[in-house]
Amino acid sequence: GWAKIDHHRSIRKGIPEAIYGEGKGAEQIVKIAQKMSESGHPILVTRVCPQKASEILKKAPFLEYNSDARLLHSPISPPNNSDKKVITVPVITAGTSDIPVAEEAAITxxxxxxxxxRIFDCGVAGIHRLFDHIDVIQKAPVIIVVAGMDGVLPGLIAGIAPCPVIGVPTSIGYGANFKGVAPLLTMLNTCSQGLCVVNIDNGFGAACVAALICSRIKEFNP
Amino acid sequence: GWAKIDHHRSIRKGIPEAIYGEGKGAEQIVKIAQKMSESGHPILVTRVCPQKASEILKKAPFLEYNSDARLLHSPISPPNNSDKKVITVPVITAGTSDIPVAEEAAITxxxxxxxxxRIFDCGVAGIHRLFDHIDVIQKAPVIIVVAGMDGVLPGLIAGIAPCPVIGVPTSIGYGANFKGVAPLLTMLNTCSQGLCVVNIDNGFGAACVAALICSRIKEFNP
Amino acid sequence: GWAKIDHHRSIRKGIPEAIYGEGKGAEQIVKIAQKMSESGHPILVTRVCPQKASEILKKAPFLEYNSDARLLHSPISPPNNSDKKVITVPVITAGTSDIPVAEEAAITxxxxxxxxxRIFDCGVAGIHRLFDHIDVIQKAPVIIVVAGMDGVLPGLIAGIAPCPVIGVPTSIGYGANFKGVAPLLTMLNTCSQGLCVVNIDNGFGAACVAALICSRIKEFNP
Amino acid sequence: GWAKIDHHRSIRKGIPEAIYGEGKGAEQIVKIAQKMSESGHPILVTRVCPQKASEILKKAPFLEYNSDARLLHSPISPPNNSDKKVITVPVITAGTSDIPVAEEAAITxxxxxxxxxRIFDCGVAGIHRLFDHIDVIQKAPVIIVVAGMDGVLPGLIAGIAPCPVIGVPTSIGYGANFKGVAPLLTMLNTCSQGLCVVNIDNGFGAACVAALICSRIKEFNP
Amino acid sequence: GWAKIDHHRSIRKGIPEAIYGEGKGAEQIVKIAQKMSESGHPILVTRVCPQKASEILKKAPFLEYNSDARLLHSPISPPNNSDKKVITVPVITAGTSDIPVAEEAAITxxxxxxxxxRIFDCGVAGIHRLFDHIDVIQKAPVIIVVAGMDGVLPGLIAGIAPCPVIGVPTSIGYGANFKGVAPLLTMLNTCSQGLCVVNIDNGFGAACVAALICSRIKEFNP
Amino acid sequence: GWAKIDHHRSIRKGIPEAIYGEGKGAEQIVKIAQKMSESGHPILVTRVCPQKASEILKKAPFLEYNSDARLLHSPISPPNNSDKKVITVPVITAGTSDIPVAEEAAITxxxxxxxxxRIFDCGVAGIHRLFDHIDVIQKAPVIIVVAGMDGVLPGLIAGIAPCPVIGVPTSIGYGANFKGVAPLLTMLNTCSQGLCVVNIDNGFGAACVAALICSRIKEFNP
Amino acid sequence: GWAKIDHHRSIRKGIPEAIYGEGKGAEQIVKIAQKMSESGHPILVTRVCPQKASEILKKAPFLEYNSDARLLHSPISPPNNSDKKVITVPVITAGTSDIPVAEEAAITxxxxxxxxxRIFDCGVAGIHRLFDHIDVIQKAPVIIVVAGMDGVLPGLIAGIAPCPVIGVPTSIGYGANFKGVAPLLTMLNTCSQGLCVVNIDNGFGAACVAALICSRIKEFNP
Amino acid sequence: GWAKIDHHRSIRKGIPEAIYGEGKGAEQIVKIAQKMSESGHPILVTRVCPQKASEILKKAPFLEYNSDARLLHSPISPPNNSDKKVITVPVITAGTSDIPVAEEAAITxxxxxxxxxRIFDCGVAGIHRLFDHIDVIQKAPVIIVVAGMDGVLPGLIAGIAPCPVIGVPTSIGYGANFKGVAPLLTMLNTCSQGLCVVNIDNGFGAACVAALICSRIKEFNP
Ligand SMILES: Nc1ncnc2c1ncn2[C@@H]1O[C@H](COP(=O)(O)O)[C@@H](O)[C@H]1O
Ligand SMILES: Nc1ncnc2c1ncn2[C@@H]1O[C@H](COP(=O)(O)O)[C@@H](O)[C@H]1O
Ligand SMILES: Nc1ncnc2c1ncn2[C@@H]1O[C@H](COP(=O)(O)O)[C@@H](O)[C@H]1O
Ligand SMILES: Nc1ncnc2c1ncn2[C@@H]1O[C@H](COP(=O)(O)O)[C@@H](O)[C@H]1O
Ligand SMILES: [Mg+2]
Ligand SMILES: [Mg+2]
Ligand SMILES: [Mg+2]
Ligand SMILES: [Mg+2]
Ligand SMILES: [Mg+2]
Ligand SMILES: [Mg+2]
Ligand SMILES: [Mg+2]
Ligand SMILES: [Mg+2]
Incomplete structure (x- = not known):
C-alpha cells in the first residue's frame, strides 16, 4: 500500500524507475521488487549492502547482486555484438578506490x-597512464569520469575530449576532503568546457544522464 | 606575452576558447581579442560589466555586447531557418530574475x-505555467534549466523530459540561499533521472555541455 | 531529583511535555515516565531505539512502542468517528524512506x-502520483510534508494548497545531501507562499505546530 | 512577454502573487504592476530600495511605498474596527534593528x-519587558517573532504561548552570526513546542503562513 | 620518554596539568599517571570511556573513575564545611542529557x-523551573551553564546574574544542531552581557576558567 | 515608543545597557541617548561609523566619540590614581590591525x-616582544587578548598567566581566515587552561566579562 | 609607541619582517616604514591599494610601489647575472587572472x-601550453604554482617535477568557488607527492617558504 | 588488470609510488605489492589497520608493519651513521595524541x-618544553610539526626556525575542532614566515615534501 511505483516512468523517460535501497528493509524491497517484476519492469535497487542483498535474494531469486556496485538488478542481457547500434561509453576512474562507484555506473x-x-586507475599523479587510452576518449559519445581525493581527472579529460564529460565525485579521501566535497568543488569549478557533475558517489545518476544522451543520439531528428 | 591563447581548442573540442572577463582589465581583453580575431577565431568574453564593455568596444569595434548576458562576442550569424540540421535547445528559467544567466547560455x-x-518565468509557485510548454520539453535533444532560490524546477522538468537536463543554479535569493548554494544542493540531490549540474551562474558552461551533446547527435556514428 | 518535569505545560500550551529519549538511559526514562504517569499525564518519549524500548517496557508496561516512529507513548484512544469535531491532517512523504519521520508526526x-x-511515496520524480490526492490537499486545515534528498515536495504542495504547509526535511540522502541540510535549504528558500519549516527529522515538532493550529481552529474566537 | 503573472494564485491560495523586487529593474516592475493592476489584482513588491521605489512611483502612482519594510503595495484599506471577524496577529521583535523585517510582515x-x-524591542537581555505583553501572547491565534543575533526570543515565547509561533531569523549581527545563520539554527533547534521557521529576513513569508492560519480559523469546518 | 609532563604548571597557573585521554591507550595513560603520582601531582584524565578506565584502574588503583563525567582522577578531599573560604560555583544544565558535561565541570x-x-534540567521550554534558583544565581561568584540543542539558557541566566557566566555548548541534538555548533553560535551571539564561551562539550575547560576566577577572588589585591 | 530601554539593568547586573549602533539611524540613536541621559544613565553606543557619529554629536553634545573604537559614550572620569581599589586589566593585541577591537574593550x-x-602588537611571529610584559601578565586579575589571523596569542598567554584570559578573535585576515572564524576556532580549541572566548570583533563583550570578574573580586564574600 | 617592529627577525630567520598593509592607515604605515628604514632594514608592505600607496609614497619616497602585486617595498637590486650562486625559482600561473598573486610572490x-x-597562463584547459616549459620544471630547486578556479595545476606540476611545489590558491572564481576555498581543497587533497600549500592569495607566504628552501640549499651542511 | 602502477615515478620524482590503503581490500593490496616487489620497487602502503595488515603479512612476508603509523613497508635499511651525507629532519608533535601521524612522517x-x-609532546600549554630543543630547531634543513586541537605549534616554531616548516594538522580534538579543520585553519593563517601546510593527518605527504627539499639540498647546483 505505502509504495507507489512509477510504472509510467519507462514510457515517459525511456529509463525505468530505480529503488533507492539505503533506508529500506529487506522485506520492503522484496515487496516492491515483486510488484515491479509482476508487471514486467526491469528492476534496479541501488545502495544495497551485501547482508541485506543475501536476505533479499532468498525471496527474490529472479534478481542478481553485484557486490562491487552494491546493486540488485534483473539479469543483464549482453548486447548483441553484431548489433551496430550498440553504443559504447567509457567509464574512467582516477584510482582503484573509485571502482565501486564506477561499477554502479557501468552496470546501470x-x-x-x-x-x-571500463578504464580504471588513471589518476593525474601519473598522467601518462591516461594517454594510452586517448583513442577511446576521442571517439566516445559521452564519457563518465569518476574521481575522489582532488577530483582533477574529469576536468583534464574534458580538456581533450570532443564530447560531453559527466564527472562523478567520490567520497574517497580524508581530512580536508570532507567526504567528497573537495572533488565536487574541483569539478564544479573546472576551467574545461563540456564538464557537468552529479552528486557525490552517484554513479547511477551519471549513467542515467549518459543513457539519455545515447538515446538522443540514436533517436533525435532535428 | 603573458596570455597564451589556446588556438588549438576549436579543433580539439569543436568549441572555441572563451575569455573569462571578470578579473581582467579592458586593455588586456582588447589585446587578447585582437590576437584571436587576427587568426580568425570566434570570440567570446564572459562576465564583462557594461562600463568595461564600452571601453573595450571603442578599440575592438568588431565585437558586440549583450548587457543582459554580460557577454562580449563576435557577431552571431542567424541560423539558416531552412537548414534542417539546425538543432533547437530550450533554455528555461524559474523566475524573471534568472534571465541574465539564461541569456549567457542562450547566446553561447x-x-x-x-x-x-527561451522560456522564462515558469517557477513551481505556479506550476501550470510550465505545462503550456510540455510539447517543447518532450521534443528537445537536451534542456537547460536555470533556477535560483529553491532550485526546484530542473528536477521537475527532468521528471518529465525524455532527454538530459542541465541544471544551472543561480545566485538569486537571500538568507539561507547562500548565494546559490541552496539551489545547487537541490539539483545535486534530485531524485529525478537525467539531471546534471554546472557551477552557480555558469550559463556559459551549461551551453558548452549542450553544444557538445548536439554535436554528438549530429556527428556520432556508433 | 535531577529531572524536573514540566507538569504545568499541558495547561499552559494544551500539549503535554515530551521526553527526548536519545541521550537518556532506560532506567532514567522509566523513572520520568512513572512520575508523569502517577500525576496522570499522557507520556511521549521520542527517539527511542528498539533495544532501549524493550528494556523500558518491562518496567513501564503502561507504555506502547512504535518501532517505525521510534516512539514510546501512552495508549492512543482512537478518535470517535462520529465526533464531527475531529480534525484530519494529511501527512505526506516524498519517498518510502521518509516514512519513519512521518510516523513520528502522525502518532504525535x-x-x-x-x-x-497518511499519504506516502509521492515524490516529484513521478509527480502524477500526487495528483490523485489533490482533493485531500485542497480540504486540509494544515498539511505536514516530509521529504529528504532534494526536499522539493513541500514547496510544490504549498504552491497548490490553500492552507499552511509544514515542511519536515529528513536526513535521507547521501553525498551533497549533508544529512538533510540540502532539503532544509530547499524548503527555507521556497518561492511558494505558506510554507514553514522545522528541524531535520523533527516529525514530532511538525505535529506540535499542526496540533496548535488545529486547537486554534477549534477554540479561537476573534 | 517574459513575465508570466500567476493570476490564478489568489483563487487557488487566497493570497495574491507577490513580486520579488530585488533582482528586477524599475521599468520591469512597473510593467508587471500595471498588468496586475489592470486585471484588478492587489499588488505587493518586496525588497525594493528607496531609490528604485521613487522611480517606480513616478510611473505607477497607484502604488504606495513603505521604506521601513522596503515594500511597494496597493493602498491598504484599514480593517473595519466594528468588524468582529478581523483577527489580530502580534508581530514581536527582539531588538529595534529587527523592525524592518517585522514591518514587512505586518504590512503583508x-x-x-x-x-x-506591533510589539518591538523585547529581547531576552531584559526579559521583563516581554512580560508586560503576556496577555496579548496568551490570546493570539498565531504569533510572528522576529529576532537576529542569538535568535532566542521565538523559542521563549513558544514556551508560554498556546498558539503556533512563526520565527523569523534576521541577518542582524556580526562575526559568528553569519548573516542570520546563528538565529536560524537557534530556532530550528528549539526545545519549545509549536515553533516553526521561515528563511532569514523573510517577514513576507512569515505573514503568508500566518494569513493562511487565520483564513483556516475563519473558514475551516472539520 | 615520549610524554613530557608539565610539572611546572601547577606552580605557574595554580591548576595542575590534565591528561587528554581520548586518543591515548590504557597503557600510555597508566605510565603518565604513575609518573605524575610519584612526583606528588594531583591527576586528572579527561574523556576516558568506561572500558579503558577499568583497564587503567587495575594498574593504577590510586585513581578513581566517574563514569558520568568520563573522568579518571585522584581522590577528592571534601571541602571542609566550616571553612568559610570555600567558594561555591553553580553548575546549571538545560536538559538531563547535558549532565555528563556538567559533571566533568563539577568534578574538575x-x-x-x-x-x-548542581542545578540540572532547567531549560527554557519551562522557564519557571529556573526561577526557583534565582537566589543561587544572584549570589554566585561565577556560574557555569551547560546547554545543548538551542543553547538558550546561558544567555538567559547572563541576563539576570550579576557575575560572569561561562557557557558550555554540548553536542546534544540532531539535524541542524550540527553536533553542538547551533548552541555554540547561540552563545557567541548572545545579547546578554557577561557571557563567555568554551569549546563544545568542554566542561573541563569551563571549570578551569571558573577556578581561576575563584582563585583571583581569594588572592588578588588591586 | 518602539524602543524599550532596560533601565533596570545597571541595578541587576552592575553594568548599564549598551546600544548596538550598527543597524540604527542617527535620529533613532539620538532619541534613545536623550531618554537614557535624562534618567541619569551612562551611555555607550557601539559600532558607530564616523559619519553617523558626527550627525549624532550635533544633537547629543553630551556624548563623546572615539573613532578608533567606533564608540559613542558619556565622558569617562579618569580613575582616581590614589584610589587603591582601582583594578588594572591588560588589553593585549597580536598585531597593530587588531587595535580598534582592543580599544572598544579598553574604553568599555x-x-x-x-x-x-594597553599592550599592542605582540604576535607570535616575534614572540620575544611579549616577554617584556611578563610581569604585567603575572599580576593581572584577568587579561583580554585580541588576535586576528591565526589567533594564536590568547592560548599562549593563557599558558603562562595565573588568571582567566578572555580571547577576542578579530576579522583581520584574508582567504581561509573567513572573517575571523579561523582565530575563533583556534581559541575554542586551545590546550591551555583558563581561556574563554567571545564573538568575533566583540571587544565590548570581553570587557563586560572582565568588568564582572573585577566586580566579583571587589565585592564577593564566600 | 603602539607598533613593535621585530628588528631581530632578519637575523633569526634570514628574512626581514613584512608589514601587513590591509588594515592600516597610510600614516601608520609611513611611521613604521620610517622607523625600519632608519635602522637599515629592507621594507616590504603587503596588500596596499593604489590610493593608499600614492599617499604613502609622498611621505616615504624611499619606497617603490608595484601595483600588480599591491606591494610597497625598498628598491630591488637586480641580481648580479655573473653571480653563479643566484638561484632561479619558477613562478607559474594557471590563468591571467592569477598574475597579481604571482607578482606578489615574484617580487618577494x-x-x-x-x-x-615568470610563466603565466598555463592552465589545464590547454595543458600543452605547459609542456613548452618542461625543462624549467625539471631543473628548478622549488616551484611556486598559483591557481584559482579549480586549482588543478599545482598537483599536475607536482606529478612531474623532481622538487617541492608550493601551491597558492587564489580567490579567482565564482559560485561554488567560495573565494578560493575550491582550489585550496583541490591542492590539500592532491594525490601528487611533494605539494604543500599556503593561504588563499598568499603569494608573499609562498615566496617566504621558497626563499628559506633556497637559503638551506646554499647554506646547509648535513 | 585494474591497477596501473606508476613504475616510472621513482625515476621522475626520486620518490617511489605509495599505495593508499584505506579503501582497498587485503587481497588487492597483496597483488599490487607483489607486482611492485617483483620489479624491485620499495613498497609503502599507508592507512592500513592492524587487522588488514596481519592478513596481508601472511601472503606478503617481505613487508613490515608499523602499527603506530599504520604503515606497511619494505624493510628500512638504517642510515650508515658514518655517512656524513645523511640528513636529519626533526619531526615534532604538540601532544602525545599526535604521535601516530608523526610516525607516518618519520618512517616515510x-x-x-x-x-x-622525533621530539614529541611540546605543545604551547607548557611552551618551556620546546625550548630544550632550540638547538635542533636552529640547525635543521626543514622541520615537520604535527599538531591537532588548536594547531598553534607549527607557527610558533616557524617564528624562530631559519628553515622551512611543514605543518601537519591532525584530526585530534573534539567539538569545534571539526576533525582537524581548526588546526588546518590556524596553520594557513599563520603570521609567521616560512610555514606551509599539507592535508589533515597527512604525515606521509609532509615527509614527501621534506624528502624533496633534502634531495634538492644535496643535488641542486644553481
Ligand atoms: N542511488 C540513487 N541516487 C539518487 N537517486 C536515486 C538512487 N536510487 C534511486 N533513486 C531515485 O530516488 C527515488 C527513490 O525513492 P524511493 O521511493 O525512496 O525508492 C526514485 O525516483 C529513483 O529514481
Ligand atoms: N521577499 C520574498 N521572499 C520569498 N519569496 C518571495 C519574496 N517576494 C516574492 N516572493 C515569491 O517569489 C516569487 C517571485 O519570483 P519572481 O518571478 O522573480 O518575481 C513569487 O512566487 C513570490 O511569491
Ligand atoms: N578535555 C579537554 N579539553 C581540552 N583540553 C584538554 C582536555 N583534557 C586535557 N586537555 C589539555 O590538553 C593537553 C593534553 O595534551 P596531551 O599531551 O595529548 O595529553 C593538556 O595541556 C591539557 O591541559
Ligand atoms: N600578506 C601577508 N600574509 C600573511 N602574513 C603577512 C602578510 N604580510 C605581512 N604578514 C605577517 O603578518 C605580520 C604583520 O602583522 P602587523 O603587525 O599587523 O603588521 C608580520 O609578522 C608579517 O610577517
Ligand atoms: Mg593508483
Ligand atoms: Mg515570477
Ligand atoms: Mg518511491
Ligand atoms: Mg534594545
Ligand atoms: Mg527536561
Ligand atoms: Mg606587527
Ligand atoms: Mg587563459
Ligand atoms: Mg601533553
Whole structure:
C-alpha cells in the first residue's frame, strides 16, 4: 500500500524507475521488487549492502547482486555484438578506490543496453597512464569520469575530449576532503568546457544522464 | 606575452576558447581579442560589466555586447531557418530574475550554431505555467534549466523530459540561499533521472555541455 | 531529583511535555515516565531505539512502542468517528524512506486527538502520483510534508494548497545531501507562499505546530 | 512577454502573487504592476530600495511605498474596527534593528485584511519587558517573532504561548552570526513546542503562513 | 620518554596539568599517571570511556573513575564545611542529557577545592523551573551553564546574574544542531552581557576558567 | 515608543545597557541617548561609523566619540590614581590591525571604572616582544587578548598567566581566515587552561566579562 | 609607541619582517616604514591599494610601489647575472587572472635575492601550453604554482617535477568557488607527492617558504 | 588488470609510488605489492589497520608493519651513521595524541634515506618544553610539526626556525575542532614566515615534501 511505483516512468523517460535501497528493509524491497517484476519492469535497487542483498535474494531469486556496485538488478542481457547500434561509453576512474562507484555506473549503463568500457586507475599523479587510452576518449559519445581525493581527472579529460564529460565525485579521501566535497568543488569549478557533475558517489545518476544522451543520439531528428 | 591563447581548442573540442572577463582589465581583453580575431577565431568574453564593455568596444569595434548576458562576442550569424540540421535547445528559467544567466547560455548556444528557445518565468509557485510548454520539453535533444532560490524546477522538468537536463543554479535569493548554494544542493540531490549540474551562474558552461551533446547527435556514428 | 518535569505545560500550551529519549538511559526514562504517569499525564518519549524500548517496557508496561516512529507513548484512544469535531491532517512523504519521520508526526497528532491521513511515496520524480490526492490537499486545515534528498515536495504542495504547509526535511540522502541540510535549504528558500519549516527529522515538532493550529481552529474566537 | 503573472494564485491560495523586487529593474516592475493592476489584482513588491521605489512611483502612482519594510503595495484599506471577524496577529521583535523585517510582515498581514499588533524591542537581555505583553501572547491565534543575533526570543515565547509561533531569523549581527545563520539554527533547534521557521529576513513569508492560519480559523469546518 | 609532563604548571597557573585521554591507550595513560603520582601531582584524565578506565584502574588503583563525567582522577578531599573560604560555583544544565558535561565541570571544580552546586534540567521550554534558583544565581561568584540543542539558557541566566557566566555548548541534538555548533553560535551571539564561551562539550575547560576566577577572588589585591 | 530601554539593568547586573549602533539611524540613536541621559544613565553606543557619529554629536553634545573604537559614550572620569581599589586589566593585541577591537574593550573597561593597560602588537611571529610584559601578565586579575589571523596569542598567554584570559578573535585576515572564524576556532580549541572566548570583533563583550570578574573580586564574600 | 617592529627577525630567520598593509592607515604605515628604514632594514608592505600607496609614497619616497602585486617595498637590486650562486625559482600561473598573486610572490623572491622566472597562463584547459616549459620544471630547486578556479595545476606540476611545489590558491572564481576555498581543497587533497600549500592569495607566504628552501640549499651542511 | 602502477615515478620524482590503503581490500593490496616487489620497487602502503595488515603479512612476508603509523613497508635499511651525507629532519608533535601521524612522517622519511629526529609532546600549554630543543630547531634543513586541537605549534616554531616548516594538522580534538579543520585553519593563517601546510593527518605527504627539499639540498647546483 505505502509504495507507489512509477510504472509510467519507462514510457515517459525511456529509463525505468530505480529503488533507492539505503533506508529500506529487506522485506520492503522484496515487496516492491515483486510488484515491479509482476508487471514486467526491469528492476534496479541501488545502495544495497551485501547482508541485506543475501536476505533479499532468498525471496527474490529472479534478481542478481553485484557486490562491487552494491546493486540488485534483473539479469543483464549482453548486447548483441553484431548489433551496430550498440553504443559504447567509457567509464574512467582516477584510482582503484573509485571502482565501486564506477561499477554502479557501468552496470546501470548495461541495464539500459549500452556497452560500458571500463578504464580504471588513471589518476593525474601519473598522467601518462591516461594517454594510452586517448583513442577511446576521442571517439566516445559521452564519457563518465569518476574521481575522489582532488577530483582533477574529469576536468583534464574534458580538456581533450570532443564530447560531453559527466564527472562523478567520490567520497574517497580524508581530512580536508570532507567526504567528497573537495572533488565536487574541483569539478564544479573546472576551467574545461563540456564538464557537468552529479552528486557525490552517484554513479547511477551519471549513467542515467549518459543513457539519455545515447538515446538522443540514436533517436533525435532535428 | 603573458596570455597564451589556446588556438588549438576549436579543433580539439569543436568549441572555441572563451575569455573569462571578470578579473581582467579592458586593455588586456582588447589585446587578447585582437590576437584571436587576427587568426580568425570566434570570440567570446564572459562576465564583462557594461562600463568595461564600452571601453573595450571603442578599440575592438568588431565585437558586440549583450548587457543582459554580460557577454562580449563576435557577431552571431542567424541560423539558416531552412537548414534542417539546425538543432533547437530550450533554455528555461524559474523566475524573471534568472534571465541574465539564461541569456549567457542562450547566446553561447547561438555562437555555436544552435537555436535557443527561451522560456522564462515558469517557477513551481505556479506550476501550470510550465505545462503550456510540455510539447517543447518532450521534443528537445537536451534542456537547460536555470533556477535560483529553491532550485526546484530542473528536477521537475527532468521528471518529465525524455532527454538530459542541465541544471544551472543561480545566485538569486537571500538568507539561507547562500548565494546559490541552496539551489545547487537541490539539483545535486534530485531524485529525478537525467539531471546534471554546472557551477552557480555558469550559463556559459551549461551551453558548452549542450553544444557538445548536439554535436554528438549530429556527428556520432556508433 | 535531577529531572524536573514540566507538569504545568499541558495547561499552559494544551500539549503535554515530551521526553527526548536519545541521550537518556532506560532506567532514567522509566523513572520520568512513572512520575508523569502517577500525576496522570499522557507520556511521549521520542527517539527511542528498539533495544532501549524493550528494556523500558518491562518496567513501564503502561507504555506502547512504535518501532517505525521510534516512539514510546501512552495508549492512543482512537478518535470517535462520529465526533464531527475531529480534525484530519494529511501527512505526506516524498519517498518510502521518509516514512519513519512521518510516523513520528502522525502518532504525535493522534496522541493529541487529531486524525492523521497518511499519504506516502509521492515524490516529484513521478509527480502524477500526487495528483490523485489533490482533493485531500485542497480540504486540509494544515498539511505536514516530509521529504529528504532534494526536499522539493513541500514547496510544490504549498504552491497548490490553500492552507499552511509544514515542511519536515529528513536526513535521507547521501553525498551533497549533508544529512538533510540540502532539503532544509530547499524548503527555507521556497518561492511558494505558506510554507514553514522545522528541524531535520523533527516529525514530532511538525505535529506540535499542526496540533496548535488545529486547537486554534477549534477554540479561537476573534 | 517574459513575465508570466500567476493570476490564478489568489483563487487557488487566497493570497495574491507577490513580486520579488530585488533582482528586477524599475521599468520591469512597473510593467508587471500595471498588468496586475489592470486585471484588478492587489499588488505587493518586496525588497525594493528607496531609490528604485521613487522611480517606480513616478510611473505607477497607484502604488504606495513603505521604506521601513522596503515594500511597494496597493493602498491598504484599514480593517473595519466594528468588524468582529478581523483577527489580530502580534508581530514581536527582539531588538529595534529587527523592525524592518517585522514591518514587512505586518504590512503583508494588513494587505491580507489582518490587524497587526506591533510589539518591538523585547529581547531576552531584559526579559521583563516581554512580560508586560503576556496577555496579548496568551490570546493570539498565531504569533510572528522576529529576532537576529542569538535568535532566542521565538523559542521563549513558544514556551508560554498556546498558539503556533512563526520565527523569523534576521541577518542582524556580526562575526559568528553569519548573516542570520546563528538565529536560524537557534530556532530550528528549539526545545519549545509549536515553533516553526521561515528563511532569514523573510517577514513576507512569515505573514503568508500566518494569513493562511487565520483564513483556516475563519473558514475551516472539520 | 615520549610524554613530557608539565610539572611546572601547577606552580605557574595554580591548576595542575590534565591528561587528554581520548586518543591515548590504557597503557600510555597508566605510565603518565604513575609518573605524575610519584612526583606528588594531583591527576586528572579527561574523556576516558568506561572500558579503558577499568583497564587503567587495575594498574593504577590510586585513581578513581566517574563514569558520568568520563573522568579518571585522584581522590577528592571534601571541602571542609566550616571553612568559610570555600567558594561555591553553580553548575546549571538545560536538559538531563547535558549532565555528563556538567559533571566533568563539577568534578574538575571539586578537584580544585571548589564546591559545585548542581542545578540540572532547567531549560527554557519551562522557564519557571529556573526561577526557583534565582537566589543561587544572584549570589554566585561565577556560574557555569551547560546547554545543548538551542543553547538558550546561558544567555538567559547572563541576563539576570550579576557575575560572569561561562557557557558550555554540548553536542546534544540532531539535524541542524550540527553536533553542538547551533548552541555554540547561540552563545557567541548572545545579547546578554557577561557571557563567555568554551569549546563544545568542554566542561573541563569551563571549570578551569571558573577556578581561576575563584582563585583571583581569594588572592588578588588591586 | 518602539524602543524599550532596560533601565533596570545597571541595578541587576552592575553594568548599564549598551546600544548596538550598527543597524540604527542617527535620529533613532539620538532619541534613545536623550531618554537614557535624562534618567541619569551612562551611555555607550557601539559600532558607530564616523559619519553617523558626527550627525549624532550635533544633537547629543553630551556624548563623546572615539573613532578608533567606533564608540559613542558619556565622558569617562579618569580613575582616581590614589584610589587603591582601582583594578588594572591588560588589553593585549597580536598585531597593530587588531587595535580598534582592543580599544572598544579598553574604553568599555574605563567606562566601568577599570584601568586598561594597553599592550599592542605582540604576535607570535616575534614572540620575544611579549616577554617584556611578563610581569604585567603575572599580576593581572584577568587579561583580554585580541588576535586576528591565526589567533594564536590568547592560548599562549593563557599558558603562562595565573588568571582567566578572555580571547577576542578579530576579522583581520584574508582567504581561509573567513572573517575571523579561523582565530575563533583556534581559541575554542586551545590546550591551555583558563581561556574563554567571545564573538568575533566583540571587544565590548570581553570587557563586560572582565568588568564582572573585577566586580566579583571587589565585592564577593564566600 | 603602539607598533613593535621585530628588528631581530632578519637575523633569526634570514628574512626581514613584512608589514601587513590591509588594515592600516597610510600614516601608520609611513611611521613604521620610517622607523625600519632608519635602522637599515629592507621594507616590504603587503596588500596596499593604489590610493593608499600614492599617499604613502609622498611621505616615504624611499619606497617603490608595484601595483600588480599591491606591494610597497625598498628598491630591488637586480641580481648580479655573473653571480653563479643566484638561484632561479619558477613562478607559474594557471590563468591571467592569477598574475597579481604571482607578482606578489615574484617580487618577494627578488627582494630576497632570488631570480623569479615568470610563466603565466598555463592552465589545464590547454595543458600543452605547459609542456613548452618542461625543462624549467625539471631543473628548478622549488616551484611556486598559483591557481584559482579549480586549482588543478599545482598537483599536475607536482606529478612531474623532481622538487617541492608550493601551491597558492587564489580567490579567482565564482559560485561554488567560495573565494578560493575550491582550489585550496583541490591542492590539500592532491594525490601528487611533494605539494604543500599556503593561504588563499598568499603569494608573499609562498615566496617566504621558497626563499628559506633556497637559503638551506646554499647554506646547509648535513 | 585494474591497477596501473606508476613504475616510472621513482625515476621522475626520486620518490617511489605509495599505495593508499584505506579503501582497498587485503587481497588487492597483496597483488599490487607483489607486482611492485617483483620489479624491485620499495613498497609503502599507508592507512592500513592492524587487522588488514596481519592478513596481508601472511601472503606478503617481505613487508613490515608499523602499527603506530599504520604503515606497511619494505624493510628500512638504517642510515650508515658514518655517512656524513645523511640528513636529519626533526619531526615534532604538540601532544602525545599526535604521535601516530608523526610516525607516518618519520618512517616515510627513513624509507627515503633520511634520519628522523622525533621530539614529541611540546605543545604551547607548557611552551618551556620546546625550548630544550632550540638547538635542533636552529640547525635543521626543514622541520615537520604535527599538531591537532588548536594547531598553534607549527607557527610558533616557524617564528624562530631559519628553515622551512611543514605543518601537519591532525584530526585530534573534539567539538569545534571539526576533525582537524581548526588546526588546518590556524596553520594557513599563520603570521609567521616560512610555514606551509599539507592535508589533515597527512604525515606521509609532509615527509614527501621534506624528502624533496633534502634531495634538492644535496643535488641542486644553481
Ligand atoms: N542511488 C540513487 N541516487 C539518487 N537517486 C536515486 C538512487 N536510487 C534511486 N533513486 C531515485 O530516488 C527515488 C527513490 O525513492 P524511493 O521511493 O525512496 O525508492 C526514485 O525516483 C529513483 O529514481
Ligand atoms: N521577499 C520574498 N521572499 C520569498 N519569496 C518571495 C519574496 N517576494 C516574492 N516572493 C515569491 O517569489 C516569487 C517571485 O519570483 P519572481 O518571478 O522573480 O518575481 C513569487 O512566487 C513570490 O511569491
Ligand atoms: N578535555 C579537554 N579539553 C581540552 N583540553 C584538554 C582536555 N583534557 C586535557 N586537555 C589539555 O590538553 C593537553 C593534553 O595534551 P596531551 O599531551 O595529548 O595529553 C593538556 O595541556 C591539557 O591541559
Ligand atoms: N600578506 C601577508 N600574509 C600573511 N602574513 C603577512 C602578510 N604580510 C605581512 N604578514 C605577517 O603578518 C605580520 C604583520 O602583522 P602587523 O603587525 O599587523 O603588521 C608580520 O609578522 C608579517 O610577517
Ligand atoms: Mg593508483
Ligand atoms: Mg515570477
Ligand atoms: Mg518511491
Ligand atoms: Mg534594545
Ligand atoms: Mg527536561
Ligand atoms: Mg606587527
Ligand atoms: Mg587563459
Ligand atoms: Mg601533553
Amino acid at each position: 549503463l548495461e541495464l539500459n543496453g549500452i556497452r560500458a568500457k | 548556444l547561438e555562437l555555436n550554431g544552435i537555436r535557443a528557445k | 497528532l493522534e496522541l493529541n486527538g487529531i486524525r492523521a491521513k | 498581514l494588513e494587505l491580507n485584511g489582518i490587524r497587526a499588533k | 571544580l571539586e578537584l580544585n577545592g571548589i564546591r559545585a552546586k | 573597561l574605563e567606562l566601568n571604572g577599570i584601568r586598561a593597560k | 623572491l627578488e627582494l630576497n635575492g632570488i631570480r623569479a622566472k | 622519511l627513513e624509507l627515503n634515506g633520511i634520519r628522523a629526529k
